Amino acid sequence: MTEAIKIETGQGYWAPLIFVVALLGVLILAVLIWSRGRREYKRGTEQELPFLSGEKVENPRVGALHLYWGLAEALRPLLERLRGWHSGNINEYAGWFLVILAVVVLLVLA
Amino acid sequence: MIGNLPFVVCVILVALGLWTLVAKRNLIKLVIGIGLIESGVNLFLVSLGYVHGGIPPIYTYAPSGAPMVLPTPQALTLTSIVIGVATTALMLAFAVVIYRHKGTLDARKIRDLRG
Amino acid sequence: MSAHAPILAIAVPLLGGFATPLLAKLHKRIRDLWVLLIVLFVGVAVGYVAVHVFTQGIWVYVLGARHPQETVVSGGFPIRIMLVVDAMGAFMGVITALMALVAFPAALKYLPEEEGKTLALTLGSLLLAGIMGMAYTGDLFNFFVFLEVTSIAACALIGFRTWTSRAPEAAFKTMLLFSVSGLLFLLAVAFLYGEYGALNLAYVSVLLRGSAVDRLALALFLGALLMKAAAAPVHFWAPDAYGEAPAVKALLLVVNTQVSLYGLWRVLFTLYGGILDTTVGWLVVAMGLLTMVVAAFMALAQTDLGRLVAYGAVSQIGYMLLGVGVGLVTMSGRPDYGLVAMKGGIFHMLNDALTVGLLFLCVAAVELVKGTRDLRELGGLGHGLPEVALFFLVASLALAGIPPLNGFASKILIYEGSFRASPILAAVAVLTSILLLAVFARAFQGAFLGPRVNVEVRVPWPILVSMGVLAVGILILGLVPGFFVEAMVTPAAKALWLGRSLYLSAVLGG
Numbered sequence: 001m002t003e004a005i006k007i008e009t010g011q012g013y014w015a016p017l018i019f020v021v022a023l024l025g026v027l028i029l030a031v032l033i034w035s036r037g038r039r040e041y042k043r044g045t046e047q048e049l050p051f052l053s054g055e056k057v058e059n060p061r062v063g064a065l066h067l068y069w070g071l072a073e074a075l076r077p078l079l080e081r082l083r084g085w086h087s088g089n090i091n092e093y094a095g096w097f098l099v100i101l102a103v104v105v106l107l108v109l110a
Numbered sequence: 111m112i113g114n115l116p117f118v119v120c121v122i123l124v125a126l127g128l129w130t131l132v133a134k135r136n137l138i139k140l141v142i143g144i145g146l147i148e149s150g151v152n153l154f155l156v157s158l159g160y161v162h163g164g165i166p167p168i169y170t171y172a173p174s175g176a177p178m179v180l181p182t183p184q185a186l187t188l189t190s191i192v193i194g195v196a197t198t199a200l201m202l203a204f205a206v207v208i209y210r211h212k213g214t215l216d217a218r219k220i221r222d223l224r225g
Numbered sequence: 226m227s228a229h230a231p232i233l234a235i236a237v238p239l240l241g242g243f244a245t246p247l248l249a250k251l252h253k254r255i256r257d258l259w260v261l262l263i264v265l266f267v268g269v270a271v272g273y274v275a276v277h278v279f280t281q282g283i284w285v286y287v288l289g290a291r292h293p294q295e296t297v298v299s300g301g302f303p304i305r306i307m308l309v310v311d312a313m314g315a316f317m318g319v320i321t322a323l324m325a326l327v328a329f330p331a332a333l334k335y336l337p338e339e340e341g342k343t344l345a346l347t348l349g350s351l352l353l354a355g356i357m358g359m360a361y362t363g364d365l366f367n368f369f370v371f372l373e374v375t376s377i378a379a380c381a382l383i384g385f386r387t388w389t390s391r392a393p394e395a396a397f398k399t400m401l402l403f404s405v406s407g408l409l410f411l412l413a414v415a416f417l418y419g420e421y422g423a424l425n426l427a428y429v430s431v432l433l434r435g436s437a438v439d440r441l442a443l444a445l446f447l448g449a450l451l452m453k454a455a456a457a458p459v460h461f462w463a464p465d466a467y468g469e470a471p472a473v474k475a476l477l478l479v480v481n482t483q484v485s486l487y488g489l490w491r492v493l494f495t496l497y498g499g500i501l502d503t504t505v506g507w508l509v510v511a512m513g514l515l516t517m518v519v520a521a522f523m524a525l526a527q528t529d530l531g532r533l534v535a536y537g538a539v540s541q542i543g544y545m546l547l548g549v550g551v552g553l554v555t556m557s558g559r560p561d562y563g564l565v566a567m568k569g570g571i572f573h574m575l576n577d578a579l580t581v582g583l584l585f586l587c588v589a590a591v592e593l594v595k596g597t598r599d600l601r602e603l604g605g606l607g608h609g610l611p612e613v614a615l616f617f618l619v620a621s622l623a624l625a626g627i628p629p630l631n632g633f634a635s636k637i638l639i640y641e642g643s644f645r646a647s648p649i650l651a652a653v654a655v656l657t658s659i660l661l662l663a664v665f666a667r668a669f670q671g672a673f674l675g676p677r678v679n680v681e682v683r684v685p686w687p688i689l690v691s692m693g694v695l696a697v698g699i700l701i702l703g704l705v706p707g708f709f710v711e712a713m714v715t716p717a718a719k720a721l722w723l724g725r726s727l728y729l730s731a732v733l734g735g
Contacts (some may be wrong), residue, residue: 007634008432009641010565016704023629032631062216064600064671065528068663072525079526082519085712086461088224090140090217090398093461097405099450107504108444109437124412131405137397144404151412158419182323183418186366190411193373200377204384204397211390222391223398223465225526 116157123150137205137215141198148194152187159183227273231286231308232568234270234318235358237410238263242350249343257333260346264329267353271315271322274361279716285309285363292414296418297734302338302490303425309363311728312716316571317360317487319713320578321480327582327691329475334685335473335589341664342526345385345471352378352477359484363732365414365496366424372410372453373479376403382478382562395465402462413445426496427732430725433499442628447505455486456546457516460539464523468570472589473688479538483574486545489586490721493553498725506553510643510650513550517543517657524664530591533668537624537661541577545570547654548639551646552722559722561723566642567718572710573635575624576702580632583620583695587613590684590692591672600671607673609680614673616692621665623699627677634710 006015041047050062065072072079123146130143135144167178209215226231241263241327249256285293286308296305310318332349336342344378355378358371380403384396409655418424421432425536433439455463463482467475493501493509520540527533549568555563590613607614622629636658644651702709721726 005705005707007638008565008700009637010562010645011641014634014637014706016634016706019629020704046225048635061604061675062670063604063675064667067667067670068525071663072399075522075525079522082522083526084223085458086224086464086523088221090401091184093137093193093398093402093459094128094405096458096461097402097452098128099343100451101409101444104447104451104508105441105444107508108440110504128405130517131401135396140401144401144408147405147408151408151415154412155418175614177260180422182424183415186415186418189366191368191373193370193377193407196377197373197400197407199406201397201400204393204400205395205598208390208397209697211393220394220397223395225523 113162116153116160118158120154122149123147123153135217137158137208137220139204140217141201141205144201145198148190152190152194154184155183155187155190229286230270230273230277231284231310231361232288234267234274234322235354235361236307237266237270238350238357239354242347245347245350246343247529249379253338256343256346259393260329260333260350264325264353267357268322268326271318273356274310274711275319276317278310278312279713283309283311283728285731286676288302292427293732294734302423303428303733304366305571307363307425307732308361309427309732310361310727311724311731312713312720313487313571313718314360314489316575316713316717317484318357320483320575321353321356321360323478324480324578324582327586327694328473330475331586331589331688331691332471335593336471341385341541345382345431345474348378348382348385349474349477352382352481353514355617356477356480356484359488359548363426364424365417365429367424369411371406372485372488375405375484376407376453377401379403379466379478379481382474383466385471385474386469389469392469395469399466401463402459406452409445410449413442416442416445423528423613425732426491427729430496430499431729431733433500439497439500443492443497443505446496446572447489447508447604450485450489450492450622451512453482454489454546455482455516455539455542456512456699457519457539457543460516460520460542464532464535464538467538467585468529468532471590472531472585475535475585475676476578479578479585480516483545483578486549486574490549493555494721495725495728498556501553501556501727503554503557506550506556509546509550509553509584510646513543513546513548513652514653515543516540516546518653521660521664522659525660525667528600530600530603530668530672531585531588532598533600533603533664534581534588537579537584537665538577540657540661541573541581541624543657544636544639544654545573545577547643548573548635549721551639552718554646556722560645562645564718564722565638566646567722568710568714569638569640569642571718571721572638572714573632575709576631576635579695579698580620580623583616583692583699584624586692586695587617587620587687590688593684593688594680595681600668603672604672604675605678606680608677610673610684612689613684613692614625616696617673618669619696619699621669622662623703625662625665628663628712629703631699631706634706636701 006013127143127146164177164179167181288306355371355374380400384393388390452459452512517540520536524536548566623632626632628635640651
């Protein structure tokens with residue numbers, strides 16, 4: 001039975017059911033703390049509106065590209081280069097295949 | 111020396127085909143490049159099975175003791191040719207459809223899918 | 226019947242696929258029932274083979290002979306075509322059958338009749354036959370033939386929507402690259418045939434001496450199969466193909482990629498297992514790292530939900546390459562951690578099929594409902610499609626390797642195994658997983674959260690059932706991974722890592 005619930009990883013083991021029990025414990029604790037919180041939240045008032053730098057925005061919507069915007073912005077030079085690499089030109093794709101083939105031939109024959 | 115000539119031709123064909131894939135921009139020419147590689151590989155297979163002075167490998171008609179060429183590579187080549195026809199036809203069909211949509215066969219201009 | 230299960234698992238979808246258009250002439254319902262029967266039959270046959278192989282060892286099935294012994298004539302020369310199913314092949318078959326059982330019922334409701342549903346089902350059935358053939362065959366030339374069958378069927382499916390301009394473009398590029406890789410694979414087979422006069426994988430493996438021709442053939446095998454398995458930097462076709470194929474059929478494309486990986490393992494471990502040095506292993510590891518990192522960054526840059534999921538799928542291939550690559554590197558010393566990494570890499574194939582399959586089904590549902598996949602236009606679908614949102618969330622977390630889902634169970638094996646080989650490998654793998662979490666959190670937010678939008682179209686129930694099956698599979702594999710690892714993954718990993726001599730003696734006797 002013990003084999004069925006855990007997997008050996010060489011240096012230890014991973015037992016998801018124990019993890020789930022621990023996770024439930026933490027969740028219960030979180031709910032307890034949350035239930036002792038302040039009860040001023042009112043539905044249907046302007047408390048429901050998202051806080052966007054204190055400004056009122058018509059029809060606020062946080063799209064996919066707004067999330068992790070900073071990360072994507074910081075990585076922009078890298079991402080642009082990678083996008084340029086995926087150029088869509090079939091000649092380049094075939095060229096990369098030849099490059100890999102050459103590398104493999106050199107590695108294997110050496 | 112003359113016995114190795116087919117293999118030299120194979121290398122030239124495969125190399126030409128690979129060069130075509132990298133250097134040519136017309137989609138039809140790219141398909142022709144695939145055809146060149148395929149011819150090279152098929153020629154290689156058939157030359158592998160050749161036995162000098164061999165006769166066709168048909169047991170019923172063969173004089174006893176005569177050397178025969180190997181039948182297996184011929185079977186492989188036939189299969190490979192059939193597969194080649196299918197792939198070439200499919201690629202040409204896609205080239206036709208692409209031309210209808212874009213009005214061009216230039217690989218540099220067919221780059222909607224990138225990034 | 227049951228004695229012929231391996232060949233029937235290939236022959237029934239092949240012949241049944243060609244019969245599908247004929248039956249469609251009779252009635253559409255008969256065709257649907259027929260396709261379901263084919264898939265069910267494959268499922269039963271594969272299950273039977275798997276149980277047999279996992280309990281009794283390698284199954285050698287010979288075409289045209291009653292017993293395997295009749296194959297090997299005097300001098301140990303095998304003369305007939307044979308199927309050889311060891312634990313790894315059986316495992317691959319199980320993955321294939323599972324995905325087919327999920328994909329086909331969903332496809333019956335997803336594909337519109339006027340868009341050539343009959344032909345799409347035929348192609349799907351042929352693709353299934355090709356994949357099963359690649360998984361079960363013990364013959365190099367047959368492997369090439371099935372490789373080309375999958376190439377043709379897969380590319381026809383990718384370019385299926387000829388009325389759009391993007392699908393034929395993706396199909397042409399994919400087909401060109403698949404053709405080159407297939408032909409170079411055939412060239413490698415021809416090299417080996419020229420040197421040893423045989424096509425039987427086990428027989429050639431015994432004879433291999435490691436001459437220059439053998440090594441050149443190895444290089445061609447590697448190049449061809451790495452391309453078909455979408456390892457960076459020859460992965461360019463994969464996001465195009467996954468993104469543009471009808472999303473339900475993308476499940477089969479994912480399995481096609483995995484079976485190419487399986488072919489790579491078969492060539493490296495079984496065919497060349499006797500002469501391989503660690504250089505090739507490090508090459509596989511390096512390409513695995515490159516694949517996961519590049520694909521994860523590219524996923525961050527996507528605005529199309531289908532293409533984002535496609536890049537996520539490609540990055541998972543990097544994990545499999547890393548896991549099994551570490552096994553390759555350590556094959557000479559055979560330390561424990563090598564086997565752990567192997568198990569992780571192989572377990573990840575199953576987990577990846579489930580999670581990526583579920584993600585593609587979610588993409589299909591979103592596309593069906595909204596008619597677009599652009600993340601800049603989508604939003605708020607979680608109100609109208611709570612089930613789909615939940616499924617997408619589960620699959621995203623599993624793909625990013627969040628415990629206690631199945632992705633984590635296989636990734637922790639890969640992390641720990643590769644950490645012992647080199648800590649840098651594990652660090653890159655963990656960081657990529659974190660990046661993937663960010664990417665999929667973005668996608669989830671963009672598609673499903675936000676103000677309510679109206680949803681007029683309902684998702685057909687077969688698609689929801691398929692999604693539910695995959696989600697339950699993700700949960701079960703995540704919560705009790707030990708059972709599956711012990712029953713299927715460990716035998717599969719051992720079959721590759723330690724089982725070469727068993728494989729050879731099962732085929733050639735002695």
